[in-house]
Amino acid sequence: MQMFDVGVIGAGSAGPKAARTAARMGASVVIFEESRIGGECLYTGCVPSKALLHSATLWNRILRAPEFGLPQYEGAALDFGAVMAHARRTIERVGAGDATESFTRAGIVTVCERASFVDPNTVIAGAHGERYQAKQWILCTGSRPSIPNIPGLEDAGCDTNRTVFGWTDLPRRIVVIGGGPIGCELGQVFARFGAQVTIILSGSRILERDDADAACVVSEMLAKDRIELRPKTTIERVERRGGEKVLHLRGGGEIVCDAILVAAGRRSNTEGVNLEAAGVRLAEHGRLKTDGALRTNVPHIWAAGDVATEYKFTHAVSYEGAVTATNAVNALRGEPPIKADYHVVPRVTYTDPELASVGLTPAMARQTHGAEMIDVSRFPFDALDRAIIDGATEGFAQIVSRHEDGAIIGAQIVGEHAGSLISEICLAMRSGLCAADIALTMHAYPTLPEAVEAAADGAAHAPLSPNIPRAMTD
Numbered sequence: 001m002q003m004f005d006v007g008v009i010g011a012g013s014a015g016p017k018a019a020r021t022a023a024r025m026g027a028s029v030v031i032f033e034e035s036r037i038g039g040e041c042l043y044t045g046c047v048p049s050k051a052l053l054h055s056a057t058l059w060n061r062i063l064r065a066p067e068f069g070l071p072q073y074e075g076a077a078l079d080f081g082a083v084m085a086h087a088r089r090t091i092e093r094v095g096a097g098d099a100t101e102s103f104t105r106a107g108i109v110t111v112c113e114r115a116s117f118v119d120p121n122t123v124i125a126g127a128h129g130e131r132y133q134a135k136q137w138i139l140c141t142g143s144r145p146s147i148p149n150i151p152g153l154e155d156a157g158c159d160t161n162r163t164v165f166g167w168t169d170l171p172r173r174i175v176v177i178g179g180g181p182i183g184c185e186l187g188q189v190f191a192r193f194g195a196q197v198t199i200i201l202s203g204s205r206i207l208e209r210d211d212a213d214a215a216c217v218v219s220e221m222l223a224k225d226r227i228e229l230r231p232k233t234t235i236e237r238v239e240r241r242g243g244e245k246v247l248h249l250r251g252g253g254e255i256v257c258d259a260i261l262v263a264a265g266r267r268s269n270t271e272g273v274n275l276e277a278a279g280v281r282l283a284e285h286g287r288l289k290t291d292g293a294l295r296t297n298v299p300h301i302w303a304a305g306d307v308a309t310e311y312k313f314t315h316a317v318s319y320e321g322a323v324t325a326t327n328a329v330n331a332l333r334g335e336p337p338i339k340a341d342y343h344v345v346p347r348v349t350y351t352d353p354e355l356a357s358v359g360l361t362p363a364m365a366r367q368t369h370g371a372e373m374i375d376v377s378r379f380p381f382d383a384l385d386r387a388i389i390d391g392a393t394e395g396f397a398q399i400v401s402r403h404e405d406g407a408i409i410g411a412q413i414v415g416e417h418a419g420s421l422i423s424e425i426c427l428a429m430r431s432g433l434c435a436a437d438i439a440l441t442m443h444a445y446p447t448l449p450e451a452v453e454a455a456a457d458g459a460a461h462a463p464l465s466p467n468i469p470r471a472m473t474d
């Protein structure tokens with residue numbers, strides 16, 4: 001039996017960060033991975049989806065060439081197989097290098113097997129493998145697509161983010177179940193490549209966790225991409241009819257398609273680790289429950305990433321990896337744990353235009369602080385010189401601030417490169433800066449970050465910047 005200070009189960013995004021942090025703090029560390037090091041983000045999530053979105057945006061701009069004074073493109077039709085091959089090459093480039101070797105260089109032992117608990121301190125590798133003991137354990141086993149319980153769906157067959165990046169031919173008609181980030185991003189990709197896409201929404205709109213006005217800008221673009229959005233729609237059953245799939249809707253009506261892509265949320269991977277043997281209890285829907293320091297009900301077992309978190313983003317789960325590792329090593333030293341701080345967590349949906357947000361939306365801020373205690377300042381991209389130059393005038397930058405002192409409590413940016421633009425606000429929020437600090441910072445002309453400067457200028461109580469028109473104030 002091998003003995004370690006810290007054992008990490010799962011090497012997606014959270015696990016490697018946890019292992020490296022614990023090793024850097026001087027602990028002996030073992031990490032287990034049953035499949036591929038890099039997990040969902042590298043192979044079936046962020047990387048291939050963003051590679052395809054980039055290709056889809058370029059293709060959209062090529063087709064819009066005359067808008068930029070360029071000749072109408074009359075070249076070959078899009079080669080779907082080639083674009084998918086590009087996404088797979090991108091995975092190889094991002095994941096380049098031997099991950100196991102880099103763990104070894106960091107002093108971490110890698111075990112390429114499934115780990116399952118035999119008692120609260122010991123796991124077995126694979127079905128009959130070696131046993132490993134650790135004083136502290138960190139669960140980073142991730143999540144998988146949740147498949148809704150719709151009669152006939154399984155028999156008819158459906159795709160998820162786990163299978164879609166292996167497509168070599170583009171289905172002619174695609175129904176996407178779910179209008180969250182996965183449904184919107186992949187729906188837009190396949191529509192721009194030429195498929196007829198329908199997105200089924202159980203609620204009234206896409207991106208329900210985001211600001212309604214910002215999400216509306218994205219839906220308008222999806223409509224321009226000829227995507228049909230079907231709000232408040234329930235699928236009663238699915239049947240296979242020849243080579244086609246038929247979705248029967250509640251209240252009558254059917255949709256016929258060639259592929260169904262399920263993007264309806266996630267389920268935690270808690271089944272394969274034999275948590276019962278460790279005494280770890282699960283919350284509702286099989287999710288792991290942790291406290292503010294990311295500790296499970298068993299004091300020496302912590303959990304980071306999709307398996308337990310509400311914030312299913314690579315940057316957030318990697319942060320949680322660092323927090324759990326710090327707490328595991330602190331526990332070995334008899335020091336108290338630190339709490340995870342979710343005050344500033346950016347979230348970005350990488351559709352074109354992108355939708356980025358951090359902190360409170362205006363609706364949340366009004367509810368939390370009272371309408372008269374907050375200011376909302378919005379600057380539209382169609383008034384921004386850089387956006388006009390780039391032909392990307394959809395969207396706005398919006399800052400939510402405390403009326404009393406201008407402290408920034410939230411922001412939403414929808415528009416080109418919104419995901420990059422939100423970083424300035426994250427830094428401001430983390431550093432306790434207020435809108436005036438951003439408005440008084442010179443931003444290069446003509447750039448997209450001037451939208452943030454202008455929104456901040458509108459949130460500051462007096463006009464500050466002589467160059468920028470005052471933003472429209474809510």
Ligand SMILES: Cc1cc2nc3c(=O)[nH]c(=O)nc-3n(C[C@H](O)[C@H](O)[C@H](O)COP(=O)(O)OP(=O)(O)OC[C@H]3O[C@@H](n4cnc5c(N)ncnc54)[C@H](O)[C@@H]3O)c2cc1C
Nearest residue numbers: 010012013014034039040041045115142305306312313314
């Ligand atoms: C299509 C899609 C696009 C996304 N795009 C973005 C994006 O643009 N930006 C962003 O921030 N986030 C994005 N996300 C979310 C992000 O990918 C996840 O939040 C993140 O990958 C979760 O990392 P994790 O380490 O918690 O889990 P995972 O990456 O799922 O890793 C868990 C690992 O644990 C292993 N494992 C499980 N059980 C065991 C066991 N018993 N023994 C050994 N190994 C085990 C698994 O094989 C897996 O490799 C996207 C997700 C999807 C699905």
Ligand SMILES: NC(=O)c1ccc[n+]([C@@H]2O[C@H](COP(=O)([O-])OP(=O)(O)OC[C@H]3O[C@@H](n4cnc5c(N)ncnc54)[C@H](O)[C@@H]3O)[C@@H](O)[C@H]2O)c1
Nearest residue numbers: 148178179180181182183200201202263264265312348349
């Ligand atoms: N850009 C990014 O950062 C990014 C991209 C993709 C995914 N992710 C992460 O992955 C997670 C999962 O994404 P997602 O889009 O699958 O989930 P989600 O939970 O965000 O959205 C799923 C949507 O599907 C709807 N839905 C569920 N069952 C349905 C049904 N039967 N019919 C119609 N609609 C149904 C839900 O109401 C919800 O609106 C997200 O929480 C996100 O954090 C992040």
